[in-house]
Amino acid sequence: MNYDFNEIEAKWQKYWAENQTFKAANNSDKEKFYVLDMFPYPSGAGLHVGHPLGYIASDIYARYKRHKGFNVLHPMGYDSFGLPAEQYAIQTGQHPADTTRVNIDGGFDKEGNEIKGYRKQLDVMGFSFDWSREVRTSNPDYYKWTQWIFIQLFNSWYNNDSNKAEDISTLIALFEKEGNTTVNAVSDEDIEAFTAEQWKGFDTKKKQEILLQYRLTYLADTEVNWCPALGTVLANDEIVNGVSERGGHPVIRKKMTQWSMRISAYAQRLLDDLTTVDWPQPLKDSQTNWIGRSQGASAIFNVKDHDDKIEVFTTRPDTIFGVSFMTLAPEHDLVSKITTPEQKEAVEAYIEATAKRSERERMADVKTISGVFTGAYAEHPFTKEPIPIWIGDYVLAGYGTGAVMAVPCGDQRDYDFAKHFNITIPNIFEGVDISEEAFADKGKTVITNSDFLNGLPYKKAMKLAIYELEKIGHGKGKINYRLRDAVFSRQRYWGEPFPVYYVDGMPQMIDAEHLPIALPEVEKYLPTETGEPPLGNATIWAWNTETNEVVDNSEINNTTVFPLELNTMPGWAGSSFYFNRYMDPNNENEIFSKEAINYWQDVDLYIGGSEHATGHLLYARFWQKFLFDKGVVPKNEFAKKLINQGMITGTSALVYRINLKVVEKSKIILREKGEAIIPKEAFKYISVKSNIFASYKLLDSISSKTVTSSNSVITAENIELAIKLMSIFKVEKNIIDLINDGSHILDISYDCIRIDVNNVDASDKIIDFGKLRDWNDFQHGNFIDDIGVIIKNVGEFTTGREVEKMSKRWYNVVSPDSICVEYGADSLRLYEMFLGPLEQSKPWNTAGITGAHGFLKKLWRLYVDDNGVKVTDTEASKDSLKTLHKTIKKVEEDIENFSFNTSVSTFMIAVNELSSQKCTSREVLEALIILVSPYAPHIAEELWNKLGHSESISTAPFPKFESSHLVESSKEYPVSFNGKMRFKLELPLDLSKEEIEKTVMEHEKTQKQLAGRTPKKVIIVPGKIINIVG
């Protein structure tokens, strides 16, 4: 009986689906365990072998936990709203809902190409997902709850006293009682103060305007990152190096009315609670950086001859006496007010120039120092000295207050600015030379020339400076965060609609009972001619407050029927709570039942890529904390443990298009640095652009210089091969002779051309030349094989290999489907794990899979031969039991440590050992197949079934490790001399140190090693090692 993996895998996948083997119950006596994969976006390109890496790891863990007796929740679904589907809709006119459905469920695209679909691709890999819990963020019964959470955020404010989100009604009650002056809330800046009496006198609109400044999601004019090419705003984390993350389009700053999320209210808690989760340190570091907490002081400087004040944030209030100028961001509100008439022209020109520069230019060019004096002066809060006020684009409008007190002696940027514009640089540090650069070492700081701060070190000076600033009413201690409130509006079609309509320009929430507000149909997915978002094209997009229905726009009367919000929500909205929704995904009345959330609580293991570090993972933590404050979820953090799986890169296959040059040696001019200059007259022969392709091995054997994709010229040293090559190029004999006599050299230049990796075998050789010639470039190409002969139809042609990102453009994409057809899902699963540690990035090379596949065949033969099952009830040998139990121990440790690669090796060793022991014992083999089952579930089910079990193996108890089987009576000691192992010696383990020493010293090999010397010392660690020093 052969191992027919295709049949076996199809059989068990069908069995699992029909029997709902992995359906998790929301009430169980068993302990819960929640294993989650990061939400995939279902793109049309489908999966390549790199994508399932994390899914395989989480599936192994989930299956392991079932064997360990846990009730395991292991769901899967789709983050199905998003930009690519919409861009595709704009290009092809197809509804994004349709293309998204095809991408998930399979079907055909507009060109008629078959799309297999995510679901089918996932199914053939044998994952133990509970598909009854699948969610899609673009389904109305899902986004109903995204809209519901939005309403909850709108109806909440952040109370700094209780340090949590509270219902907006408690804020209104406070306003009614004592106005807003005593309220300790997170809010917009510059809110006008009012008393309780004034509040009661405000009309409804005014009250709403004020409340918006406190709500956790609010509508406000904000400076946003506008991407003209995509026609939408982008969040900070959607911009990389000044261009959009998707598509790489330029981004400009623009002021727009937008929904924002007051995530800044949670900055400190998001930072603090990082210590409570078991997440990778680099991920925590990047969140810490992104939040960017810095402690210091705000200081207020009066502007001379004006009523205005400039507030700055500084982390070095101790250096306040070192201030010699101030710098404002060019966008700062005060600039136009305070600029003197003499400076007006220069200032305006500068502002215009900076506005023109894109964000990217500004970032790329950090070295150029630029700025303009405004002509105005501020007043030092302590010395009352005048301080010139400059503007400069090194000050960012978006950070702190957009203004800095410049202390050139203590800050390098201020120092450079001062030097450049000849501003004085007063020194306030004792015993420090600042003639060359600023001094920023806090630890060594001793303040001088600073009135009451003289002689103090950094920490004391800082405290005293803040105290004195507070005393004169010119500042206070302050903590500043880099984290900005998150812009929540997108000018796109394919996203969640807001449950919002407008009365008199003020946003109103639709009652939760009327949700979901479904995405309307539109003719075009582009912005309207008046520049409104795509929903502006919808004709049925107005809210009737009497019938509580979405109605035709023509009915808008602004008394009972009002216009609806035209923006949609960003991609991260739907993915910020899906892990909770999975607990009770089909609940129509609640986001999830109390029973479900109280049973499942939180995610125990979350696996996904590190690219979500500052996007999804920060926003999801924010929403979780908000829902926690509101008593909706019981946990402050949603995922206890998180693992970032590494990327799988591709191994591209290269062939080399070559050209030849014959150069006269004596005419080459060598420069000092080793560079060679070749004058025109040195060339005796230059080939025309050829269609001749050389094998890697050939080029490699011609030259001692390594052939790489970045270095494109080598010099022939192997004359014999060089002559072969030249004859292929039909170089005349008299030129060939020039090489032969040594007066000339042959330079071979090459371009690397990538070919399909699926046409290359384990030895890097091309499998099918016919297939290769179908490629445009190669139709009339000549291929020169490893020994320098033109290939007709067959031949040994070795390709070069290069590790790079797996991508269509490098022809190095390998799909899991084809691997599953050829080797089976179990082989794929084992091999992906075997490649290396989960967290590390590593290259894929299909060649290696034969190792994993061979293992499964060998495993199969341990149970089954030509006559059927060969497992017997005979007693297991001591050796076999030893093999089994050391395997149990190692595999259990490995899984608990997420070291899946080493357990695959352990299985291989176990099967190798049991095969040579000719083990047929049911006791051993039944336990072994349970161990293998999480990794290779199909073969495990099949063998389990063949052993006579009628139930699935999936909940069979994990074998118990018994140390008694591993007890040894003797040990093969390594005998080292000065730490170097020289020979081994088998000794009983119960020997005393003295006895060991005696035996070792008497040994002939010891005497030979010592060659008559007397050892200085003999180190003996019983059971471990013997080391002889001397």
Add this chain to the structure above:
RNA sequence: GCUCGAGUGGCGGAAUUGGUAGACGCGCUGGAUUCAAAAUCCAGUUCCUUUGGAGUGUGGGUUCGAUUCCCACCUCGAGUACCA
């Protein structure tokens, strides 16, 4: 520039608390089987000047003993980018 991570055979990688470096697999070499190939099986495979010796990016240090700990440097990768 800053922060973090990593450097071990031809390749992916293993090595528990400081205790036999290179497990396991690929590839390669030789052999068996076969008309032949595939598949399978067996043996070998870090390097060198091989009765031995060297060796985990480089140079130092701690130690009886270092891939593992400490210091300095080099290289590569990831993140971040004027954050006051």
